[in-house]
Amino acid sequence: MKKAIQVLPKITLKQLAVFVSIYQTGSTSRASEELHLSQSAVSSALTELEARLQMPLFERVGRRLNQHPNAHPVYVQAQAILGQSLTLEYYYKYQAGQIHIGASTTIGNYVLPPLLAKLYEALPDANVDMYIANTQEVVSEVEQLNIDIALVEGMPRPTDMKVIEQRAWRTDTLMVFAKRDSKWLTEVAAYNHDGDCYQLTVEQLAKLPLLVREAGSGTRQIIDEQLLQHLPDAETIIAIQQSEALKNMVSADIGLGCLSQHVIQAELEAGTLVQVKVAGIDLTRTWWLVWHKSRHQSPIWQTFIDIIQHG
Known part of the structure; x- marks a missing residue:
């Protein structure tokens, strides 16, 4: 049997x-x-x-x-x-021009809109879904194959590298900034009229309240690595979830802030906010393109890559 x-x-x-x-x-x-x-x-x-x-x-x-x-x-x-x-399931949608784009907050709010305008100019029938959050959240969506391609300010975590491809996109500069004639600076900082900015030492900055983005954001990652490590004795560090809220709090003279130059460009040009240069500190950073290694690279994906590489 x-x-x-x-x-x-x-x-x-x-x-x-x-x-x-x-x-x-x-x-x-x-x-x-x-x-x-x-x-x-x-x-x-x-x-x-x-x-x-x-x-x-x-x-x-x-x-x-x-x-x-x-x-x-x-x-x-x-x-x-x-x-x-997913590639099989969404094949025809991709052919029709569907793309899911992720962006970290600064890029999504200030840099991505004109790039999307170029995408719609090239492909008027493009179907674009957007997801804007901090770098860590966006990379997590890429890992889960919910996003085709993302533009982020922070370097993905080492553990992400097993499933994620990344490519350096462009450079950006973070700026420490303050309200013009801020009460925090009038007595301690030198003012450079030619450069229209204040100048501080690291020791002087450590004694002033500093408003920064929350942990998990690409902006905060660079601030931790390139600024806060030089301020071990900083007296007041305040974490803020949104760039606009942070900028408005600095405009109310609650303290100094640190954000991308793109976020405060209009206020710098209007003269309501001014740059604060900190001696010996370089806050240049790289922005990244990231995508899942298994993600289908459709024609609209390739078109968008061409636009953001040359836009």
Whole structure:
């Protein structure tokens, strides 16, 4: 009598999507929110995938899930499979001119609009979806294949490099700035009338309130690396979520600020805000193009790349 052979069910895209989401978020509850599934459905999909692969992907410690060594190679393959399935699913939409563009806050608000105008001029029927958030959030959307290409101010984390391609795009300069005739500067800073700016030493800046973007933003990454490390004894650092709010608070003379030159250009030209040069500090940074290695590079994708490379 022949022994019955157990036939396990095939792996499904849903199981792979659940696994990738758990891998990225670290929990079944956050994965269920992200995928709009019940937590029990998420847990079942993971259990079924582990049974089909006949290997554990996570180690359960209490209510926590820790990645098993098996998880990473499966994650890489799952990302590639999901990317290929999306390429197939959205093939005709891509041909019709659909593109999902992500941008970190400064680029999205101040630099991207004229580039999009050029895209619409080249492709009047282009269907463009936009996602604007801080660098960390945008890169996360690229990882999850929700965005075709993104323009970000900060360098993606080293852990992102396994699935993300990046290319240096252009340079930008951050500026420390203040309200003209600010109460914080009139007594401590030298004013350069020719350059129309104040001049401070690092020691002087450390004693003044400084408003900066929140952790996770590309602007904050550069400020941490190229400015705040020189201010270990800074007395007051205030983190602000939005560039416009930060700029308005500096205009109200709550303290000094540090943002991209693009954000404060109009106010510098109007003379309501002035640059503050800090001796020995260079706040030049690189802006990056990033995309998922598995993402389909459609004709509209190539057109947009040409525009942003030469626009």
